[in-house]
Amino acid sequence: MNLLTNQDILIIGGGVIGLSIARKLHQKGLRKITIVERGNLGQESSFAAAGILAAQAETDKIDDFFHFCIESNLLYPPFAEELIDETGIDIELDKNGTLFLALTEDDEAEIRRRFQWQKKAGLRIEYLSAAEVRKVEPFISPDVRAALFFPDDRQVENRRLLAALQKYAVINKINVVEDAEVKSLLVENKKVIGAETSDVKFFAEKTVLATGAWTSHIKIGENALPPLRVVKPIRGQMLSFKTAKRLFSKVIYSPRGYIVPRQDGRILAGATVEDVGFDKSVTAGGIDFVRENALEIAPSLMNLEVSEKWSGLRPYAPDGLPILGEFPQMENLFIATAHYRNGILLAPLTAEILACKIAENKDSKYLEIFSPRRFQK
Known part of the structure; x- marks a missing residue:
């Protein structure tokens, strides 16, 4: 020993x-x-992970955990700058913000509710019409009805x-x-x-x-x-598409999935939520689920090949x-x-x-x- x-x-x-x-x-x-x-x-x-810093987009209420997320998100700009100075590595902190799309009538009711309580709480949030959304992101689904824009929700290249x-x-x-x-x-x-x-x-x-x-x-x-x-572990399966140039400027959510555009042209899509123990398998059903939700957000991805598939085990408390x-x-x-x-x-x-x-x-x-x-x- x-x-x-x-x-x-x-x-x-x-x-x-x-x-x-x-x-x-x-x-x-x-x-x-x-x-x-x-x-x-x-x-x-x-x-x-997808590297999303979505303190507002993924919350349903203001509580201690929400404040914890907000405070940590605020640390990222100096954190990123310090790491460049310390290591020479740019972690690609992207400050373009996050969209949350409404693609159905139920989605629209949900984002109106979220807009109202976040606005009332004094958070930075914008309600965009379908035309405004398409102007910002022309390659998204023509079925978009409206969207929320979270200017302070960002992303980072986690790898x-x-x-x-x-x-x-x-x-x-x-x-x-x-x-x-x-x-x-x-x-x-x-x-x-x-x-x-x-x-x-x-x-x-x-x-x-x-x-x-x-x-x-x-x-x-x-x-x-x-x-x-x-x-306990909760499995999340993800995939990525590869494009010659960046098609989207922002992280884009729907209530069923999300896509994350990277600077190098990759588009990440996620994710499953599966209670399957320590099984890290990538399954056909899981990848089909993720791809379908990504195509709902952006049908323009239909003809792109999936360039990478992977999974991870998230640590979850009750x-x-x-x-x-x-x-x-x-x-x-x-x-x-x-x-x-x-x-x-x-x-x-x-x-x-x-x-x-x-x-x-x-x-x-x-x-x-x-x-x-x-x-x-």
């Missing part, structure tokens, strides 16, 4: 959440940081974001261990002192679980504690909310998981509040709101 000792921080999980926390902790002066990843860094749900965060780790000598699946935590007197794989023990002052859909696999001894057991903060009844253990469909969006603020708590013992209201204690029985 090999040993890795004297680490300040052990982060289990190398997706966008774990990498972002490592970067922020490093910026706060911690130098002995190790990230342990069960596979390759950034190759699970973070890589499979470039992951590349930037990985490069930050390399430049700043953050230790990374890949292909190492942590099965259990090491505990002494109700204090977590590290974790172990099949052949390595890692010792650290503090441990962070950023384990995504695999959170339930982490055990203390032979048992998974309740806040870990509740997290109430649909993240699990963040100190672990109950266990010292030196922190958790940041269950971001579900919003891992990319919520990475900057998650990293900020976790790093402030770990490095400076500064609390955030969100650590109380999304505490793992709500699942402690």
Whole structure:
């Protein structure tokens, strides 16, 4: 059994959440940081995502989670600029906004309701007629009846974001261990002192679980504690089309799907929501479903070949909310998981509040709101 000792921080999980926390902790002066990843860094749900930063388009009410999304979205412009300066990688933050289309009578009633409550709440939102929508996006469906425009909802190239965060780790000598699946935590007197794989023990002052859909696999001894057991994977299948030039300027939703135009001409389409355990298969039925919803938004995609198909497993808690903060009844253990469909969006603020708590013992209201204690029985 090999040993890795004297680490300040052990982060289990190398997706966008774990990498972002490592970067922020490093910026706060911690130098002995190790990230342990069960596979390759950034190759699970973070890589499979669409990179949509849709704080308003995907919300139905104003609550604490909505404010959490809004605040994290606001961090993206400086986050993107800092990563360019730190790594030279442009994460392609696109500020063209997001459209939400009404294609049926029921859709139109839904977007009117959403427009009214968001406008009343003082949020930036515009109601566009069919003619106004077609002027903005001429290749969308002729069946469009109206749309909402969210100028503050954006997108980012999530795979470039992951590349930037990985490069930050390399430049700043953050230790990374890949292909190492942590099965259990090491505990002494109700204090977590590290974790172990099949052949390595890692010792650290503090441990962070950023384990995504695999959170339930982490055990203390032979048992998974309740806040870990509740997290389960939800499969999302996606596809992309390839075009010679960019056909759309904005992320475009309908109530049934979305398309995301990239700078390189790709058009991403998503996504299924499937409770199938840890099965990452890409299925004909799932891809047909995604393609059909994309064609409803833009029939002009009909003659384009599907250039890529993939799936990812999103980490989901029973109430649909993240699990963040100190672990109950266990010292030196922190958790940041269950971001579900919003891992990319919520990475900057998650990293900020976790790093402030770990490095400076500064609390955030969100650590109380999304505490793992709500699942402690």
